[in-house]
Amino acid sequence: MSLPADIKADFPVLRQQFDGTPLIYLDSGNTSQKPQSVIDAMANYYETANANVHRGSYELAVRATAALEGARAKVAKFINAPSTSEVVFTKNATESMNLMARAWGSANLAAGDAVVISEMEHHANIVPWHMLVAETGIELRWIPVDADGQLDLTDLDRLLDGTKLLSVTAMSNVLGTLNDIPRLAAAAHDAGALMAVDASQYVPHLATDVQAMGADFVVFTGHKMLGPMGIGVLWARAEILEAMPPFLGGGEMILNVTKEGFTTAEIPWKFEAGTPMVAEAVGLGAAIDYLSELGMDNVRQHEVELTAYAMHKLTEDHGEKITIHGPVEPSARGGVLSFVYEGESGEVHPHDIAQVLDQAGVCVRAGHHCAKPLMSVLGANATSRASLYVYNDESDIDQLSASLHAADELFSF
Amino acid sequence: MPGLEDLYREIILDHYRSPRNRGELETPPAVRVDGFNPLCGDEIIVYIDVADDGTISDVAIGGQGCSISQSSASMMSAAIKGKTVTDARSLISAFKGLMSIHETDIGGDGSEAEMGITDDTFSIDNTDDISLGDLEALKGVVKFPVRIKCATLSWNTLTQALDEAQPV
Numbered sequence A: 001m002s003l004p005a006d007i008k009a010d011f012p013v014l015r016q017q018f019d020g021t022p023l024i025y026l027d028s029g030n031t032s033q034k035p036q037s038v039i040d041a042m043a044n045y046y047e048t049a050n051a052n053v054h055r056g057s058y059e060l061a062v063r064a065t066a067a068l069e070g071a072r073a074k075v076a077k078f079i080n081a082p083s084t085s086e087v088v089f090t091k092n093a094t095e096s097m098n099l100m101a102r103a104w105g106s107a108n109l110a111a112g113d114a115v116v117i118s119e120m121e122h123h124a125n126i127v128p129w130h131m132l133v134a135e136t137g138i139e140l141r142w143i144p145v146d147a148d149g150q151l152d153l154t155d156l157d158r159l160l161d162g163t164k165l166l167s168v169t170a171m172s173n174v175l176g177t178l179n180d181i182p183r184l185a186a187a188a189h190d191a192g193a194l195m196a197v198d199a200s201q202y203v204p205h206l207a208t209d210v211q212a213m214g215a216d217f218v219v220f221t222g223h224k225m226l227g228p229m230g231i232g233v234l235w236a237r238a239e240i241l242e243a244m245p246p247f248l249g250g251g252e253m254i255l256n257v258t259k260e261g262f263t264t265a266e267i268p269w270k271f272e273a274g275t276p277m278v279a280e281a282v283g284l285g286a287a288i289d290y291l292s293e294l295g296m297d298n299v300r301q302h303e304v305e306l307t308a309y310a311m312h313k314l315t316e317d318h319g320e321k322i323t324i325h326g327p328v329e330p331s332a333r334g335g336v337l338s339f340v341y342e343g344e345s346g347e348v349h350p351h352d353i354a355q356v357l358d359q360a361g362v363c364v365r366a367g368h369h370c371a372k373p374l375m376s377v378l379g380a381n382a383t384s385r386a387s388l389y390v391y392n393d394e395s396d397i398d399q400l401s402a403s404l405h406a407a408d409e410l411f412s413f
Numbered sequence B: 001m002p003g004l005e006d007l008y009r010e011i012i013l014d015h016y017r018s019p020r021n022r023g024e025l026e027t028p029p030a031v032r033v034d035g036f037n038p039l040c041g042d043e044i045i046v047y048i049d050v051a052d053d054g055t056i057s058d059v060a061i062g063g064q065g066c067s068i069s070q071s072s073a074s075m076m077s078a079a080i081k082g083k084t085v086t087d088a089r090s091l092i093s094a095f096k097g098l099m100s101i102h103e104t105d106i107g108g109d110g111s112e113a114e115m116g117i118t119d120d121t122f123s124i125d126n127t128d129d130i131s132l133g134d135l136e137a138l139k140g141v142v143k144f145p146v147r148i149k150c151a152t153l154s155w156n157t158l159t160q161a162l163d164e165a166q167p168v
């Protein structure tokens, strides 16, 4: 089984032309495009069901509540969560991380406790911990990244000694590296620590099973998985969520409020203060339906094949000039191709590459990809990054490769 | 969509190819300021030496970045060397004027008319006696709003360096 040949037709954005050039979108690691079904589901929600949730007693409010909770159930099933009540909706992965760092961290971390992350983390899994270092005096430790773009686990046991939490990305947004989460989770648990997973780049591309991962927390974001911007997920084991203090305070998250204080609602609502993003949840639910219809195994197979094609094509066409970071084996990585380009007269800067590519309708990201510590390990200030998803095909890669020649030419003196 | 030739003018590529005043100065007496573009990771280091009479006796540029940030820094260094701090400050505001279409002004279909880019945009009212010379070549950058920050990075860094060398 593979993906439908006419899949691009499901994505209205990709039907557009810019100055007569078709759009070639290779920035899905940044945000994905949305299929018509997601756009329709959100419009349909506003046309037929919009009301505030958990509050109204009338039929419309019942529909809105069912829409929100129905989306939660779809998320739970998609990641094989043992219970729907373990799925907390947030604004994005960044908020999920901050929720975890603040609510769990404030109750469980004290001066001298260590949190271990890796050098290939996105800033979303770095800065919240830096903030706790500054505020509470916890120690932040780093798993190094080796020359092949893999985590160097030689010193893992020593790093985990005295650690309360190991928080690592399941897939690097720069290198495409897929980390062995079950192994890391086992090591964390052996050391008496909990395991958090930044699955922002994983859930969109590979079948996800939070139980098989052995994780205690899993964080991801809706907009990278064909869903809308403005919704993210924090999954955590029920007993952990039960024991955590709330994050934001206000409506929706309470059971009772008096002049003396408040009691919190049950999980997951305890962590969802204020009016939630119902239409976005509905959109995420529709995205999950769309991906499930495609089949996550087919999604993965398509991406491995296309990644292999891209690595081969770019190396064949550009030889020594192009260096693609990360694992060389396509099946060991995701469809994220960060590269540097050494032209006739030295490196062509990623910003200039992205600009020339844009002229041909090819969208890639240039910069540090919100992973500055990793960039310094790579010894680069910036890279160009092409990232693939379900709607990309070989012709997109051919166009990328051809426009790279144009960039090379313009900057050859 | 504006064409690449609006952005990558020959003179810009020339400064990128052979950057002027590339290097380091000894600190002190020189002042060193590092400028970062947090969006893309570009980094510019500006060194200036200000003599007692207020002239910028020497300037050097370090760091790395794209063709626009590098050429803008190179042209800037050539334009301020030997000038007084006061003249350099006027040049900074003239250049900022040239770059003064901000992202927030841009909406609609992104056409030039829509963005309010006319020839008038490039006349600098409060600094009429200042000639930008080669720097005029950078005005095409305004048509590529995400690149404005590349062009202004070295200038913002220079402002800081001047403030440090000669507090206002």
Ligand SMILES: Cc1ncc(COP(=O)(O)O)c(C=O)c1O
Residues within 6 Å of the ligand: A029, A030, A092, A093, A094, A095, A122, A124, A125, A169, A171, A172, A173, A198, A200, A201, A221, A223, A232, A370
């Ligand atoms: C690995 C990883 N973690 C976290 C994030 C943050 O996602 P968001 O900006 O939706 O919070 C991203 C996206 O840029 C990412 O790639």
